[in-house]
Structure formats: structure tokens, C-alpha cells
Amino acid sequence: SYVLTQPPSVSVAPGQTARITCGGNNIGSKSVHWYQQKPGQAPVLVVYDDSDRPSGIPERFSGSNSGNTATLTISRVEAGDEADYYCQVWDSSSDQVFGGGTKLTVL
């Protein structure tokens, strides 16, 4: 089965840049999607197809994907960005796969 590996936590000061990684075997050949989930709320799509943003998502959210690592980058981090973030791909043998999630803490 296909496995996506995320760091359990990332901490960043307000105004700085947060980078959340998602590791998987040759993930660069797949389309990666990222979701933000705040406490008590449903997940929200923030980046899709590696680097595209849905309407309404700030330009501060961006993504990249190459080799064995995909990265969600949040620039000029704000307190309201504090949340859990999940990466997701589709794999022919495992179907839809989510990473374990990363808790972003804004210091």
C-alpha cells in the first residue's frame, strides 16, 4: 500500500514561512492535494494538483512537488493559519491516501 509521511508538528512565528512536507515513493509523479482542518471543523481544500489554489484561498498558500517530497508552503503566517494540515494523493493500488497530518502551531 502507498504511504504518505508527514511530520507530526511544525512551529513557526507569526510573519514567518511555514513548510509542511509530505513524503511518498515517487510522489513527484502524482497529483498532491492539501487540506486544512481547524478544531471542530471539516477539512478545507487549500492546494490542489500540487500547486493550484481554489478560489478564496490566499496567495500565501502554495505548493510544490518533486521526487519523493511534496511541500505546502505558507508565507507570512498568521495566527488564523494554526490548524492540522493533510496531504492526499490517489494511488492505483491504494486508492485515496491521506498523510497522517501535521499540526501547525503559530508561536
Add this chain to the structure above:
Amino acid sequence: EVQLVESGGGLVQPGRSLRLSCAASGFTFDDYAMHWVRQAPGKGLEWVSGISWNSGSIGYADSVKGRFTISRDNAKNSLYLQMNSLRAEDTALYYCAKDTAGRRSSSSPLDYWGQGTLVTVSS
């Protein structure tokens, strides 16, 4: 406005059954694949099952295969999840999520999610 409203959750004993429903509105339901994704208390997201726009393609996570059945009624704009032989490890918040494609097995994202319905399996 897209809305997905789940219902049917509750407390159920191990080995029993439960049927979840998801009422969709605000989009052309029969154009899109749909999915169930669950989240155990304090844990991450786990894909459970997905169904294509015309029910022609269906998939399940290994953890529920043979016990859960996904279905949809396009005339009623509704998605369902029949859960049999429930186990304690099935305890979770179950989300209904809309795909951006009609096909189930694609690399498309899930662009809208409901608020979830809680299933608790306990004696």
C-alpha cells in the same frame, strides 16, 4: 451554495449495523463522484469508500471491505454508507465529501465536505 449534510450516526453495539446518509445540494449531484472519509477521535483522516457518478465504479479501504457498502441515489441527490459488523475501531466522525471529477479512481481532489456524523461503536 454547495451543501453536504450527513445523518444517521449514533451509538451502536459491536456487531450491529448502521446506515449513514448524505444529502447534497447546490450542485449537479450526478456529475460527480462522492466519498466517505472518517476521522477517529484525535486521529487523522482516513478514506473509507468512494463511488463514481453513475455507481459504475466503487472502492473501499481494506479496513472496511466486505463490511461496508456505499451507494447513491442520483434522483434523491443522496449518498449512503451501509455499515455492517461494526467494530470498536470504526468509531469516528464520518464525512461525506464531493469529488471534482465524475470518475472515482482519479487524482482529483475533494473540494467540499460535510460537517460529519459521529458513529460510536461500544457495548
